[in-house]
Amino acid sequence: MNREKLNVGMIGFGARGTLLLRDIILPLGKADIKSVCDSYEDRAEKAADQVEEVQGKRPTVTLDYHEVIADPEVDTVIITCAWEDHIAIAIEAMRAGKAVGMEVGGAYTVEQCWELVRTYEETKTPIMMLENCCYGRREMMAMHMAELGVLGTVVHCKGGYHHDLRDEVSGGEKYRHYRLRNYLNRNCENYPTHELGPIAQLLHINHGNRMVSLTSTSSKAAGLHEYITDRMGKEHELAHAAFAQGDVVTTVIRCAGGETITLTLDTTLPRYYSRDFTVRGTKGMYEEVTDSVFLDKQHEAYDFKWKEQWGNAEEYSKEYEHPMWKQYKEEGVRGSHDGMDWLVFREFFDSILNETSCPIDVYDTAAWMCITALSEESILAGGRPVMIPDFTKGAWTTR
Structure with missing residues (x-):
């Protein structure tokens, strides 16, 4: 991509999405948040406030995740919403050519998992599960x-x-x-x-x-x-x-x-x-x-x-x-969950920016x-x- 930041759309601002935006994604400095989405308007607006305070520009606010995926300014989608929607949103984003960082959770059917794999193999759009542990x-x-x-x-x-x-x-x-x-x-x-x-x-x-x-x-x-x-x-x-x-x-x-x-x-x-x-x-x-x-x-x-x-x-x-933790401790451990949230997002962003394979594929x-x-x-x-x-x-x- 030959640039320093991704243009990100975030979907889901319950406790997890809110924490990640505040403590990890904005401080990391590897993402420009272009769009925020939640099914509850107050959550989406609060997220937009946080982004505007740090980035100086208010992102697009929507209650419809389809609009995030369709946004031409967005090249990467981060999914932090309810479990039920993770795979469906990831598949739609990949088909739209948007790289996907997907929060953890289990699948509801095995067929969903096969469809996720088929979509990747058809589109080659990067996807990474953001498993901090x-x-x-x-x-x-x-x-x-x-x-x-x-x-x-x-x-x-x-x-x-x-x-x-x-x-x-x-x-x-x-x-x-x-x-x-x-x-x-x-x-x-x-x-x-x-x-x-x-x-x-x-x-x-x-x-x-x-x-x-x-x-x-x-x-x-x-x-x-x-x-x-x-x-x-x-x-x-x-x-x-x-x-x-x-x-x-x-x-x-x-x-x-x-x-x-x-x-x-x-x-x-x-x-x-x-x-x-x-x-x-x-x-x-x-x-x-x-x-x-x-x-x-x-x-x-x-x-x-x-x-x-x-x-x-x-x-x-x-x-x-x-070795990764040796270096991390020298640099200074940051972020939530004893520092592992910072590492998983750093690795995800770097893999997309550098066009390398996602560590969790x-x-x-x-x-x-x-x-x-x-x-x-x-x-x-x-x-x-x-x-x-x-x-x-x-x-x-x-x-």
């Missing part, structure tokens, strides 16, 4: 350790979205948040990519390995009902709602290389936040919950007194910090997003194994 400091350190062979042969990984969202979900009408309608109507691993993305990269999914099948099991749904009746009263409009989403959903994925992955969705019971990122290899392991590294021939003496080693990962970071995006639809199918069938499509159509063996 792929740029988490510890996730990248563990990946670097695995690449160096420190953990040996990786056999199993696990992760989860462990986040108490009872207030957000039950307050969906007040907050105008899409999670409420999803939790009322679907039972699935609805938010898989925070944990799966880093694991997939570590296991070289779509690059010499692939996910081949999964099974998903759901607990009953009790947490939201009790939260609502306890905090909001038995007369609340949701007090007698039948929530479809189980409190804990466990998904086990089998890979072509023989590795297994366990994902857990746990968002409607009281708990601390965790992504439970864990890597198990023949020479050692990393565990996010205790932020610790356990290495063969070094830590056996701590087998039954591991609490003494909790937090030791910081010591190992001196040797195994990922359409095949990664489809493979990670389809887990939601497939988990729903498996749960409905009593935990039956479900095959995971190969969106690369065999190219994973040589990519």
Whole structure:
């Protein structure tokens, strides 16, 4: 493109889109915001105010995302709206020749994922899922350790979205948040990519390995009902709602290389936040919950007194910090979510400006997003194994 900035249209200004605009996209200085869109006028106008304050010129404001995509001044579309619309908007933008940065979420059907891939293959329009956790400091350190062979042969990984969202979900009408309608109507691993993305990269999914099948099991749904009746009263409009989403959903994925992955969705019971990122290899392991590294021939003496080693990962970071994070710390960590939001957007913008491949490509995006639809199918069938499509159509063996 031979220029320093992209002309961006942003679609969606709930909590996530608002935070990204304020703390990441405007401060990064790699985008001129030409158009802002939200289905709620007050949100769109507030976003426009923020842009005008920083850029000195007010962007176009619209409630219709089609107008953003049709805007001739816009060359890049960032999608931060409700889950249901991500793929449809991305496909329309790609067909219009607009590069796409798409926020995380799961797919509603596998066919949506295939259509996303087909659209990319037909148009060659760049698309990147903006999975910030792929740029988490510890996730990248563990990946670097695995690449160096420190953990040996990786056999199993696990992760989860462990986040108490009872207030957000039950307050969906007040907050105008899409999670409420999803939790009322679907039972699935609805938010898989925070944990799966880093694991997939570590296991070289779509690059010499692939996910081949999964099974998903759901607990009953009790947490939201009790939260609502306890905090909001038995007369609340949701007090007698039948929530479809189980409190804990466990998904086990089998890979072509023989590795297994366990994902857990746990968002409607009281708990601390965790992504439970864990890597198990023949020479050692990393565990996010205790932020610790356990290495063969070094830590056996701590087998039954591991609490003494909790937090030791910081010591190992001196040797195994990922090169990207070494440089990032020298430059100064910036932005939200411990700096990983800044990195994912920097990498996205640079890939479009420099016309290089997106670090998280359409095949990664489809493979990670389809887990939601497939988990729903498996749960409905009593935990039956479900095959995971190969969106690369065999190219994973040589990519």
